[in-house]
Amino acid sequence: TQLLEQSPQFLSIQEGENLTVYCNSSSVFSSLQWYRQEPGEGPVLLVTVVTGGEVKKLKRLTFQFGDARKDSSLHITAAQPGDTGLYLCAGAPAQKLVFGQGTRLTINP
């Protein structure tokens, strides 16, 4: 069974700080996705990374896929209250995604 472990599970920081969330596995994934979920809504896709070592930027969010395609990180610069939410990574070994348990991020004004 392929598992994805996210850390930390909970993170509460002040507005303006930087943070990094990690997604790790012992398995190789053909691609890895990051989703953000807000209360009462379904997850929304933020980015897909597919190449080992790939870095993608989405405004203040930077996503990196590990060289061996077993892990990924999400770095947020100058966090804002609007970044608050549940961040989920999901790996695609095939057509069935494997999800991590999520990181619940709270940005305090």
Added chain:
Amino acid sequence: GAGVSQSPSNKVTEKGKDVELRCDPISGHTALYWYRQSLGQGLEFLIYFQGNSAPDKSGLPSDRFSAERTGGSVSTLTIQRTQQEDSAVYLCASSIWTSEYNEQFFGPGTRLTVL
């Protein structure tokens, strides 16, 4: 309305009753997925459908759970003889099967509470 829709948004039922949850995928998306999410947790895969192929039911937790997809579009997840541990948010997602990266689009979920 281009997104995935689910109904009802909330369902409260008594233990032992059957419930049906509905999902309308994005038009043209051939793959449809059901997930379960317990409070504040990640997503637990339940079942997925792709076109006319036999569904992958490997995530269904018990034989009380079943799902069907009619006409390659709308899907219904049925839970028979509900138990309190079935309380969760049930999420549906759809994707374009030919998408190399299986990027999924989620509905808002149905929050099921079993009393």
